[in-house]
Amino acid sequence: xxxxxxxxxxxxxxxxxxxxxxxxxxxxxxxxxxxxxxxxxxxxxxxxxxxxxxxxxxxxxxxxxxxxxxxxxxxxxxxxxxxxxxxxxxxxxxxxxxxxxxxxxxxxxxxxxxxxxxxxxxxxxxxxxxxxxxxxxxxxxxxxxxxxxxxxxxxxxxxxxxxxxxxxxxxxxxxxxxxxxxxxxxxxxxxxxxxxxxxxxxxxxxxxxxxxxxxxxxxxxxxxxxxxxxxxxxxxxxxxxxxxxxxxxxxxxxxxxxxxxxxxxxxxxxxxxxxxxxxxxxxxxxxxxxxxxxxxxxxxxxxxxxxxxxxxxxxxxxxxxxxxxxxxxxxxxxxxxxxxxxxxxxxxxxxxxxxxxxxxxxxxxxxxxxxxxxxxxxxxxxxxxxxxxxxxxxxxxxxxxxxxxxxxxxxxxxxxxxxxxxxxxxxxxxxxxxxxxxxxxxxxxxxxxxxxxxxxxxxxxxxxxxxxxxxxxxxxxxx
Amino acid sequence: xxxxxxxxxxxxxxxxxxxxxxxxxxxxxxxxxxxxxxxxxxxxxxxxxxxxxxxxxxxxxxxxxxxxxxxxxxxxxxxxxxxxxxxxxxxxxxxxxxxxxxxxxxxxxxxxxxxxxxxxxxxxxxxxxxxxxxxxxxxxxxxxxxxxxxxxxxxxxxxxxxxxxxxxxxxxxxxxxxxxxxx
Numbered sequence: 001x002x003x004x005x006x007x008x009x010x011x012x013x014x015x016x017x018x019x020x021x022x023x024x025x026x027x028x029x030x031x032x033x034x035x036x037x038x039x040x041x042x043x044x045x046x047x048x049x050x051x052x053x054x055x056x057x058x059x060x061x062x063x064x065x066x067x068x069x070x071x072x073x074x075x076x077x078x079x080x081x082x083x084x085x086x087x088x089x090x091x092x093x094x095x096x097x098x099x100x101x102x103x104x105x106x107x108x109x110x111x112x113x114x115x116x117x118x119x120x121x122x123x124x125x126x127x128x129x130x131x132x133x134x135x136x137x138x139x140x141x142x143x144x145x146x147x148x149x150x151x152x153x154x155x156x157x158x159x160x161x162x163x164x165x166x167x168x169x170x171x172x173x174x175x176x177x178x179x180x181x182x183x184x185x186x187x188x189x190x191x192x193x194x195x196x197x198x199x200x201x202x203x204x205x206x207x208x209x210x211x212x213x214x215x216x217x218x219x220x221x222x223x224x225x226x227x228x229x230x231x232x233x234x235x236x237x238x239x240x241x242x243x244x245x246x247x248x249x250x251x252x253x254x255x256x257x258x259x260x261x262x263x264x265x266x267x268x269x270x271x272x273x274x275x276x277x278x279x280x281x282x283x284x285x286x287x288x289x290x291x292x293x294x295x296x297x298x299x300x301x302x303x304x305x306x307x308x309x310x311x312x313x314x315x316x317x318x319x320x321x322x323x324x325x326x327x328x329x330x331x332x333x334x335x336x337x338x339x340x341x342x343x344x345x346x347x348x349x350x351x352x353x354x355x356x357x358x359x360x361x362x363x364x365x366x367x368x369x370x371x372x373x374x375x376x377x378x379x380x381x382x383x384x385x386x387x388x389x390x391x392x393x394x395x396x397x398x399x400x401x402x403x404x405x406x407x408x409x410x411x412x413x414x415x416x417x418x419x420x421x422x423x424x425x426x427x428x429x430x431x432x433x434x435x436x437x438x439x440x441x442x443x444x445x446x447x448x449x450x451x452x453x454x455x456x457x458x459x460x461x462x463x464x465x466x467x468x469x470x471x472x473x474x475x476x477x478x479x
Numbered sequence: 480x481x482x483x484x485x486x487x488x489x490x491x492x493x494x495x496x497x498x499x500x501x502x503x504x505x506x507x508x509x510x511x512x513x514x515x516x517x518x519x520x521x522x523x524x525x526x527x528x529x530x531x532x533x534x535x536x537x538x539x540x541x542x543x544x545x546x547x548x549x550x551x552x553x554x555x556x557x558x559x560x561x562x563x564x565x566x567x568x569x570x571x572x573x574x575x576x577x578x579x580x581x582x583x584x585x586x587x588x589x590x591x592x593x594x595x596x597x598x599x600x601x602x603x604x605x606x607x608x609x610x611x612x613x614x615x616x617x618x619x620x621x622x623x624x625x626x627x628x629x630x631x632x633x634x635x636x637x638x639x640x641x642x643x644x645x646x647x648x649x650x651x652x653x654x655x656x657x658x659x660x661x662x
Contacts, residue, residue: 032626032627184596202625216611234599237541237544462524
């Protein structure tokens with residue numbers, strides 16, 4: 001052996017090792033074990049005690065929401081802290097925050113499906129459900145912000161005796177179309193995805209009553225191969241339709257602001273900046289929910305560290321996009337716009353009366369997520385759980401900073417103001433958190449939270465010879 | 480299984496415990512000239528639908544989705560234009576009554592909405608669902624078709640259907656159990 005080779009041998013630091021592949025499912029699963037373990041969460045006798053405790057706490061907050069909204073219907077939105085000039089405050093902040101959270105669900109179920117990211121399967125049902133409930137919470141805010149929710153149907157283009165129609169040039173009308181389309185298709189996609197699993201639940205249920213309930217919602221699904229063929233096409237098409245939809249929804253939401261001339265709003269960076277922020281907060285919320293749920297329902301076999309790690313990576317990526325937008329906003333305001341109101345806004349954000357909010361936002365959304373560069377941290381569920389909550393707080397602050405700080409000091413100093421939340425603002429927001437958790441808990445107890453039939457297709461034993469993956473179109477063409 | 484002569488026979492059902500046997504049996508049945516048959520599986524298996532003769536062009540879901548999307552798009556744009564120019568025209572400093580770029584978001588959302596709904600509803604309708612009762616549910620072990628078993632049913636409507644021949648064919652193809660399905 002030459003001296004040269006010896007030096008190579010003694011420098012192991014040069015050898016690059018492939019990172020260990022973490023499976024998306026613990027090995028040794030069978031078709032039956034998948035059905036058994038996932039449906040068992042719902043069908044087992046007896047509900048765990050912690051579930052009742054959690055339901056009690058979250059529904060108590062939901063009752064607070066009911067109270068706050070009842071008072072609002074009787075007294076009007078004056079019970080909130082909204083004022084002149086801060087006409088949009090916590091309500092719209094919460095609306096944008098919740099809508100944004102929903103975006104991760106569609107990203108996981110639609111975009112990652114098209115990109116053939118196999119790891120998405122286990123968490124897709126979970127996050128689609130999160131989307132629906134988040135949009136429900138989001139929808140409450142503009143609905144009640146109208147002050148007269150009983151005439152909310154005026155938002156839709158319905159022929160009426162007054163002969164008045166919505167203003168189709170207005171982003172607020174686009175918002176009605178975008179959010180209602182998003183909600184409708186999210187529910188449709190979610191339900192279509194559930195049907196085969198509901199039939200599994202029907203066939204696994206012991207009691208006749210439970211069988212009948214699942215039987216009814218499963219619509220008589222029997223797994224016919226013709227049905228599967230149309231079904232798969234429909235799922236793929238729905239994913240393809242939802243992909244531009246999800247991008248459009250938060251773009252339209254951002255145009256509610258960007259089309260206005262308020263300093264800090266009137267900028268072309270908003271649509272991509274909002275979409276990235278939405279995905280960022282959405283993944284944070286998925287992590288906040290999945291980390292405890294997989295422990296409490298013993299789903300570690302299907303939601304492995306691979307999923308947690310991947311979600312951490314997506315969070316880091318979108319976090320960096322958001323950080324990029326934060327960096328460029330002051331540049332646009334201070335240098336590029338040449339507009340004194342825009343300049344003032346940037347300085348007012350950083351050093352005005354709401355400065356602590358701005359700096360907390362930077363801390364939560366830009367500095368803290370940098371820990372996600374380390375795999376050790378991405379694989380530590382406790383730290384990741386805390387990080388995800390920090391990101392959720394940060395993303396809420398971001399919307400508050402954009403909305404309230406821009407409005408409270410716009411053009412004329414004589415019309416400047418200040419916003420302080422009232423108890424009803426707090427009750428409404430905490431109430432939607434309670435409503436969201438209540439709905440999530442009911443879902444986890446009543447529906448299969450992981451798509452069983454999709455997981456089965458990734459089992460090695462179901463693959464035909466020469467077909468490494470089910471539904472792999474390239475393989476099909478090649479063979 | 481009880482034999483009740485009063486009910487017509489829907490077909491012959493064979494049960495398999497793995498994909499390979501199902502695909503082989505489906506192949507054999509198709510080769511033998513049977514056409515009216517269906518497989519029942521816990522998850523989609525593309526090879527099986529190809530083998531029973533349900534090809535890509537039989538699948539009309541994409542067409543329905545396309546038609547739905549076109550209707551939605553045309554409908555959305557017409558709605559915005561009619562509302563702004565005919566039903567409730569507002570002359571604001573002489574700005575155009577139909578500013579098409581401003582109507583794109585609504586047109587887009589309507590396209591996606593109607594396309595998505597026609598995709599989902601069309602898929603269910605073409606599958607004949609909801610259908611609470613179907614003869615195949617009478618097969619004793621059929622509840623495992625949604626869990627871990629694979630079924631192949633050659634139906635009595637098939638012109639070449641002959642009970643003994645079908646049972647013989649399915650038994651030869653490695654079925655765990657072959658049952659008559661009561662209609």
